[in-house]
Amino acid sequence: MSLIPSPSQTVGPFFNFGLTTNHALGIMAPDGAEGEHITLIFRVIDGEGQPTPGDSMIELWQADSQGHYQHPLDPNLAAADKNFSGFGRLETDANGVCVFETVKPGRVPSPYGGAQAPHINVTLFGRGLGKPLRTRVYFAGDAANADDPVLTLIPLDRRDTLLAKPVSGQLNAWAIEIHLQGKAETVFFDV
Amino acid sequence: MKEYPRTPPGTQPEYLYKGYRSSVQRAPSQPLIQVPQTLSELTGPLYGHNPIGESDNDLTRHFADPPLGERIIVAGRVLDEDGRGVPNALVEVWQANASGRYRHSRDSHPAPLDPNFLGAGRAITDDTGNYRFVSIKPGAYPWRNHQNAWRPAHIHFSLFGAGLLSRLVTQMYFPGDPLMAVDPVLHSIADESARQRLVSSFDLSLTEPEWALGYRFNIVLRGRAATPFEDGRK
Numbered sequence: 001m002s003l004i005p006s007p008s009q010t011v012g013p014f015f016n017f018g019l020t021t022n023h024a025l026g027i028m029a030p031d032g033a034e035g036e037h038i039t040l041i042f043r044v045i046d047g048e049g050q051p052t053p054g055d056s057m058i059e060l061w062q063a064d065s066q067g068h069y070q071h072p073l074d075p076n077l078a079a080a081d082k083n084f085s086g087f088g089r090l091e092t093d094a095n096g097v098c099v100f101e102t103v104k105p106g107r108v109p110s111p112y113g114g115a116q117a118p119h120i121n122v123t124l125f126g127r128g129l130g131k132p133l134r135t136r137v138y139f140a141g142d143a144a145n146a147d148d149p150v151l152t153l154i155p156l157d158r159r160d161t162l163l164a165k166p167v168s169g170q171l172n173a174w175a176i177e178i179h180l181q182g183k184a185e186t187v188f189f190d191v
Numbered sequence: 192m193k194e195y196p197r198t199p200p201g202t203q204p205e206y207l208y209k210g211y212r213s214s215v216q217r218a219p220s221q222p223l224i225q226v227p228q229t230l231s232e233l234t235g236p237l238y239g240h241n242p243i244g245e246s247d248n249d250l251t252r253h254f255a256d257p258p259l260g261e262r263i264i265v266a267g268r269v270l271d272e273d274g275r276g277v278p279n280a281l282v283e284v285w286q287a288n289a290s291g292r293y294r295h296s297r298d299s300h301p302a303p304l305d306p307n308f309l310g311a312g313r314a315i316t317d318d319t320g321n322y323r324f325v326s327i328k329p330g331a332y333p334w335r336n337h338q339n340a341w342r343p344a345h346i347h348f349s350l351f352g353a354g355l356l357s358r359l360v361t362q363m364y365f366p367g368d369p370l371m372a373v374d375p376v377l378h379s380i381a382d383e384s385a386r387q388r389l390v391s392s393f394d395l396s397l398t399e400p401e402w403a404l405g406y407r408f409n410i411v412l413r414g415r416a417a418t419p420f421e422d423g424r425k
Contacts, residue, residue: 001273001274002272002273002274003270003271003272003273003274003411004198004199004202004272004385004388004411005198005202005203005272005359005411005412005413006359006361006388006389006410006411006412007202007203007204007361007380007385007386007388007389008203008204008359008360008361009204009347009360009361009362009376009377009389010204010211010213010360010362010376011347011349011360012347013295013297014285014293014295014297014298015285015347015349016295017285017293017294017295017309017310017311018283018284018285018310018311018347018349019283019285019349021311046216046217047215047216047217047220048216052217054297059236059358061231061234061235061236061355063231069230069231069234070237071234071235071237071354073192073230073233073234073354074230074234085236086236087236108229108230108231109229109230110229111227111228111229111230116229116231119231121231121232121355123355123358125360126217127213127217128211128213128214128215128216128217128218129206129214129217129218130203130204130205130206130208130211130214130376130379130380131203131204131206132358132360133206133219136231149227149229150226150227150229153224153225153226154224158221180216180217180218180219181216181217181218181219181220182220185219185220185221186219187221187224188219188221188223188224189223189224189225189226190197190223190224190225190226191225191226191227191228191232191356
């Protein structure tokens with residue numbers, strides 16, 4: 001039997017009371033989680049250059065600090081950090097911003113052998129989006145970025161849109177803007 | 192590891208659908224980049240992040256008194272592309288009240304809030320992929336998308352499946368609603384039979400005598416069964 005997946009529909013403007021009441025989902029890494037604890041700051045900007053006020057939602061999925069996913073398909077599940085689920089979910093605030101507390105992910109196996117660069121998988125939902133946008137966050141300056149199997153598929157002049165940058169004056173904090181349109185439009189994936 | 196098939200053209204909404212005005216400023220203008228499905232995409236969040244309470248799936252029991260409206264049961268199966276039930280999947284729902292008003296600070300529709308209705312619930316599918324909610328039928332409501340625009344009655348559904356690509360947020364509609372014919376959100380899906388998959392069916396076998404009308408809504412998530420045993424039988 002082969003069934004066609006159900007169509008997606010927008011989350012609309014009023015998802016908050018259904019999906020994002022649990023702000024603890026922004027604290028992905030409790031104190032006991034292994035690895036380098038980081039703050040990851042997102043800002044979502046629409047085609048008019050305006051932040052998406054309260055009506056977009058970011059979900060993150062990432063490996064733990066050793067590159068293991070808390071999931072049965074991970075070949076190293078047994079070694080995955082029990083204090084780290086890898087899932088986060090927040091709405092953007094009035095300024096289009098949301099802030100996650102997590103750990104820097106380790107390197108995950110590449111389907112072509114070797115390992116992928118540290119990255120966090122992003123799924124963006126929102127009013128106006130009939131289906132979610134998918135992208136990844138990488139870390140600027142990481143040597144592994146140069147041969148990452150996904151990042152290297154992206155035209156050189158657009159790779160920068162996937163790189164979180166260190167926040168000056170704030171220890172272990174990284175920031176990235178997601179531009180839905182425009183000159184700095186973020187690269188989104190068909191996967 | 193097994194890759195997920197791409198969805199057939201027309202069966203998912205387009206990002207840019209001019210009839211849905213909000214999409215114009217939010218749809219990407221550059222083509223998407225096709226990327227491989229790696230361990231990052233084939234794994235995905237499991238439901239464990241939010242324990243489910245006993246009455247979470249009964250939206251009529253969140254306050255001491257029952258909400259106003261036509262009591263309904265919405266139930267169905269969550270399936271993968273092979274038609275196998277997806278067990279242990281988190282299903283989250285949210286909806287307007289019977290008057291067509293959301294309990295949300297930015298909903299300015301001048302219809303009454305119901306002090307006895309929150310309009311959000313959660314359930315976990317059983318071993319064969321079945322879920323069940325009790326609620327009230329949501330009202331239609333106006334929105335400012337275009338002149339005299341009204342959304343058909345709908346319940347928002349959010350589902351987690353076996354992997355990241357199984358993740359689905361959608362809306363369930365009610366059979367026979369005339370507003371579906373003029374709803375740009377629904378019509379952002381080009382394929383008519385795909386649109387029909389979002390319309391629940393009235394089901395007398397789910398209906399409880401002297402209590403509530405039953406609607407069946409089955410949902411298919413991306414992904415195929417991945418156990419080696421099942422693979423081997425193909």
